[in-house]
Amino acid sequence: MSLRIWSKACGNPSGRCLLTSVTLCQLACKVQPLRNSNKGPSMALISRSCSGFLAQLSSLTHHKAFSVSAATAAIQKMTRVRVVDNSPLGSTPWHRAPRVIHVYTKNGVGKVGDRVLLAIKGGKKKALIVGHKMPGKRMNPRFDSNNVVLIEDNGNPTGTRIKVPLPTHLREMEGDYSKLLAIASRFV
Structure with missing residues (x-):
């Protein structure tokens, strides 16, 4: 699951950010583009200070108990009562x-x-x-x-x-x- 919300509030020169929260966006957008003659500015290096934070964020969204959907059924098979x-x-x-x-x-x-x-x-x-x-x-x-x-x-x-x-x-x-x-x- 990838959340894509584009925001200009983070201060990123391109105005594009892949994170939902503005504070997370400001941390993650401290990137330094790498200039490679063959590939252009498509590669980016994230600073060490926020790389661990982004790893925690990705583990939160891929966790089994994390759900953003509403209840779709009252009681079905395997429901604890x-x-x-x-x-x-x-x-x-x-x-x-x-x-x-x-x-x-x-x-x-x-x-x-x-x-x-x-x-x-x-x-x-x-x-x-x-x-x-x-x-x-x-x-x-x-x-x-x-x-x-x-x-x-x-x-x-x-x-x-x-x-x-x-x-x-x-x-x-x-x-x-x-x-x-x-x-x-x-x-x-």
């Missing part, structure tokens, strides 16, 4: 966070109210999404974590209490998850 009920499987500490291994929707992206299959403590368990980080439709809350409630195959919740508030629009699905809504104490 947080179990928010008091079921025995969800309340015991685990070495690895539970991950989604299948989403039961047409496009493979789960929103609030969709069923997912989790890999939790070396086993598989079905769950219902009750909150996610991605902003949803208007007037739907956005949560700090991707929250799920463990359910059985018939749709009954495994636990007896839900620790976090649930979105109010889950009440529209009352026929499917009436027992889940009965054990919820708060709605947002």
